[in-house]
Amino acid sequence: MENIKVVIWGFGAMGRGMADMLLTKNGVEITGVCDLHPKLVNKSIFEVLESDRKNHSNVIVSDNIEKLLNKDNCDIVLLATDSYTKKSFSKMKMILEKGINIISTAEEMAYPKAQEPELAIELDKLAKDNSVTVIGTGINPGFIMDLLVVALTGAMTDVTHIEANRVNSLSPFGPAVMEEQGVGISVDTFNAGIKNGTLAGHVGFAESVGMISDAIGIKIDKFQQQMEPIITTVDRKSKYGEALQGNVAGVNMTGQGLVDGKVFIDMKHPQQIEPELEGTHTGDYINIKGTPEIHMSITPEIDGGIGTIAVCVNMIPHVINARPGLKTMIDLPVPRAILSDMRDLLDE
Amino acid sequence: MENIKVVIWGFGAMGRGMADMLLTKNGVEITGVCDLHPKLVNKSIFEVLESDRKNHSNVIVSDNIEKLLNKDNCDIVLLATDSYTKKSFSKMKMILEKGINIISTAEEMAYPKAQEPELAIELDKLAKDNSVTVIGTGINPGFIMDLLVVALTGAMTDVTHIEANRVNSLSPFGPAVMEEQGVGISVDTFNAGIKNGTLAGHVGFAESVGMISDAIGIKIDKFQQQMEPIITTVDRKSKYGEALQGNVAGVNMTGQGLVDGKVFIDMKHPQQIEPELEGTHTGDYINIKGTPEIHMSITPEIDGGIGTIAVCVNMIPHVINARPGLKTMIDLPVPRAILSDMRDLLDE
Numbered sequence: 124m125e126n127i128k129v130v131i132w133g134f135g136a137m138g139r140g141m142a143d144m145l146l147t148k149n150g151v152e153i154t155g156v157c158d159l160h161p162k163l164v165n166k167s168i169f170e171v172l173e174s175d176r177k178n179h180s181n182v183i184v185s186d187n188i189e190k191l192l193n194k195d196n197c198d199i200v201l202l203a204t205d206s207y208t209k210k211s212f213s214k215m216k217m218i219l220e221k222g223i224n225i226i227s228t229a230e231e232m233a234y235p236k237a238q239e240p241e242l243a244i245e246l247d248k249l250a251k252d253n254s255v256t257v258i259g260t261g262i263n264p265g266f267i268m269d270l271l272v273v274a275l276t277g278a279m280t281d282v283t284h285i286e287a288n289r290v291n292s293l294s295p296f297g298p299a300v301m302e303e304q305g306v307g308i309s310v311d312t313f314n315a316g317i318k319n320g321t322l323a324g325h326v327g328f329a330e331s332v333g334m335i336s337d338a339i340g341i342k343i344d345k346f347q348q349q350m351e352p353i354i355t356t357v358d359r360k361s362k363y364g365e366a367l368q369g370n371v372a373g374v375n376m377t378g379q380g381l382v383d384g385k386v387f388i389d390m391k392h393p394q395q396i397e398p399e400l401e402g403t404h405t406g407d408y409i410n411i412k413g414t415p416e417i418h419m420s421i422t423p424e425i426d427g428g429i430g431t432i433a434v435c436v437n438m439i440p441h442v443i444n445a446r447p448g449l450k451t452m453i454d455l456p457v458p459r460a461i462l463s464d465m466r467d468l469l470d471e
Numbered sequence: 472m473e474n475i476k477v478v479i480w481g482f483g484a485m486g487r488g489m490a491d492m493l494l495t496k497n498g499v500e501i502t503g504v505c506d507l508h509p510k511l512v513n514k515s516i517f518e519v520l521e522s523d524r525k526n527h528s529n530v531i532v533s534d535n536i537e538k539l540l541n542k543d544n545c546d547i548v549l550l551a552t553d554s555y556t557k558k559s560f561s562k563m564k565m566i567l568e569k570g571i572n573i574i575s576t577a578e579e580m581a582y583p584k585a586q587e588p589e590l591a592i593e594l595d596k597l598a599k600d601n602s603v604t605v606i607g608t609g610i611n612p613g614f615i616m617d618l619l620v621v622a623l624t625g626a627m628t629d630v631t632h633i634e635a636n637r638v639n640s641l642s643p644f645g646p647a648v649m650e651e652q653g654v655g656i657s658v659d660t661f662n663a664g665i666k667n668g669t670l671a672g673h674v675g676f677a678e679s680v681g682m683i684s685d686a687i688g689i690k691i692d693k694f695q696q697q698m699e700p701i702i703t704t705v706d707r708k709s710k711y712g713e714a715l716q717g718n719v720a721g722v723n724m725t726g727q728g729l730v731d732g733k734v735f736i737d738m739k740h741p742q743q744i745e746p747e748l749e750g751t752h753t754g755d756y757i758n759i760k761g762t763p764e765i766h767m768s769i770t771p772e773i774d775g776g777i778g779t780i781a782v783c784v785n786m787i788p789h790v791i792n793a794r795p796g797l798k799t800m801i802d803l804p805v806p807r808a809i810l811s812d813m814r815d816l817l818d819e
Contacts, residue, residue: 144628147628147629262626266625266626267626270622270805271622273805273807274618274619274622274805274806274807276807276808277614277781277782277785277786277805277806277807277808278610278614278615278773278777278778278781278782278806279777279781279808280492280495280777280780280781280784280808281495281808281810282808282810338807339807339808339809339810339811340809340810340811340812340815340816341810341811413808414777414781415773415774415777415778417769417773418769418770418771419767419768419769420767420768420769421765421766421767421768422766423766425626425763425765426763429626429627429628429762429763430626430763432628433625433626433627433628433762434625434626436628437625438625453804453805453807454804455804456801456802456803456804457618457621457622457625457801457805458622458625458626459621459622459624459625459686459687459801460624460625460627460628460629460630460687460761461687461688462629462630462687462688462689463687463688463689464688467688468688
């Protein structure tokens with residue numbers, strides 16, 4: 124059997140991380156990489172990754188996706204270009220129409236029905252018409268605050284309230300994330316940034332709430348979310364970020380899904396640099412009321428970058444095996460680390 | 472669409488618990504119950520369950536399974552009669568040949584390939600020949616020490632060592648479990664019980680190790696397990712159990728899966744009455760080394776009885792949807808609590 128052939132579209136931090144991971148795996152090869160950034164185009168991916176080519180075929184970053192998208196060259200595209208379904212829709216349409224499967228890192232694609240129900244229907248039809256599968260995933264949304272919650276409810280006879288908290292450190296992240304999350308700016312600038320939409324915060328609560336509520340069969344009457352600055356009372360400094368006392372060390376995102384006017388799903392996701400300086404312990408925490416109650420914690424939190432890279436790559440065989448259509452993480456078997464030949468996980 | 476029709480075969484603690492749970496759910500009905508116990512036969516299940524019949528049809532416990540097993544009357548059998556694949560094989564054969572799906576509570580059936588590879592092949596063939604699905608599941612094996620471990624590795628790029636500990640209390644259990652686990656007996660009697668095979672301890676390590684290793688693609692050279700008495704240094708007393716100082720308060724089961732002569736999967740499962748009396752905190756703990764490391768805890772442990780009942784019932788729609796054959800928990804989507812009509816989870 125031939126190797127599984129993967130094209131990576133978007134060669135930023137996620138695309139490169141997935142490439143690094145794929146190069147350590149057997150039974151799978153990178154057959155193309157597309158990115159439009161002038162600094163990347165026409166470079167060898169091994170130069171970009173600063174890694175030894177070993178016995179891998181060389182791959183040159185291309186700005187011409189059309190050339191890479193043919194079934195002979197590609198079983199699946201890892202699409203790591205956008206956060207939003209609408210922005211990546213035309214790309215997905217092109218891939219699906221070539222008869223190729225997709226795993227997207229776009230946060231909204233983890234549950235596209237939540238924010239883009241019409242595009243979700245269209246994606247499902249496109250995938251079915253072309254006998255392939257499209258899914259969005261990542262550590263969050265896609266795993267920690269939704270799939271894992273759903274799986275834990277599987278051991279319960281009844282559920283009355285769900286709380287999912289992801290408390291993470293932004294310290295390992297680079298300048299782009301510092302800017303997106305407002306690290307180091309004043310509270311006034313932060314509030315202005317929310318007003319004019321330049322501070323997005325975490326994209327994913329609508330998707331996680333949508334996935335959980337559909338999975339367990341509750342009807343959310345109202346979804347709401349809030350975004351507050353985490354104002355530091357001490358000076359904090361990470362590799363790429365700095366927040367002086369009184370300024371913003373990060374963002375506290377909260378969101379709720381209400382049933383009959385009462386909060387049924389409660390989400391909290393504070394992200395900041397150097398949380399330990401004020402006694403905050405990072406971790407992923409899930410508390411579910413019902414029968415039996417379940418209290419889960421993962422400490423420290425599962426790293427967002429590596430986690431997203433791993434979940435996407437580990438889903439490759441499941442997506443190739445899946446029935447055609449738009450899928451989400453609750454439709455397919457759980458992802459798993461792949462230490463053997465990736466082709467061993469393909470159905471006959 | 473008609474209700475999903477369920478027959479329960481085996482009306483002990485698990486069978487009754489599943490019946491209780493099914494009676495609270497919509498879109499599903501119990502169409503038959505089989506048990507051979509003279510105290511149960513010909514009784515209404517509502518009398519046995521001591522529960523109000525409400526608008527449910529009456530169901531009389533029957534000792535004639537043949538009469539219950541026809542497709543018009545039954546979409547799926549919940550088989551709660553045995554712990555071992557071999558002991559329940561002829562029952563499963565009969566059900567599958569009638570074209571009916573099965574969920575088994577037998578511990579070995581959570582991963583029958585581990586202890587009964589030939590019967591596993593035969594079950595797969597029987598299920599495929601009759602276009603139905605058979606699975607074994609429960610809280611452990613089936614969920615805590617295997618499926619959840621596998622799912623967490625899905626967020627990892629590499630795995631080098633897995634530790635799964637389930638520390639639980641036997642205090643809620645009845646006289647049968649006290650006897651099986653040797654609660655209250657002397658250390659000498661315990662050791663004699665191991666020698667002559669009357670103390671089984673936990674059945675499931677071989678299954679959990681098999682499921683994990685196949686899922687992540689490692690080859691276990693050697694599997695081993697140990698069973699030691701937990702000798703209490705204080706007098707302990709639970710509702711149905713009593714262990715005086717120096718006697719056995721429970722069983723410490725340990726097991727290991729080795730790769731290249733080194734422990735790769737390490738399992739610990741101490742079960743005892745009143746563990747708090749000696750400072751033991753119950754819980755489910757998973758620690759995985761690799762990238763990134765993951766440390767998960769669920770405290771207290773997920774209740775074994777309710778958990779098994781819930782996982783089995785919650786898997787009903789997934790099993791009906793599945794492609795024909797013998798499946799395990801890593802082949803199907805994750806179980807989830809079902810708060811809506813169970814038929815909503817069926818594929819079109």
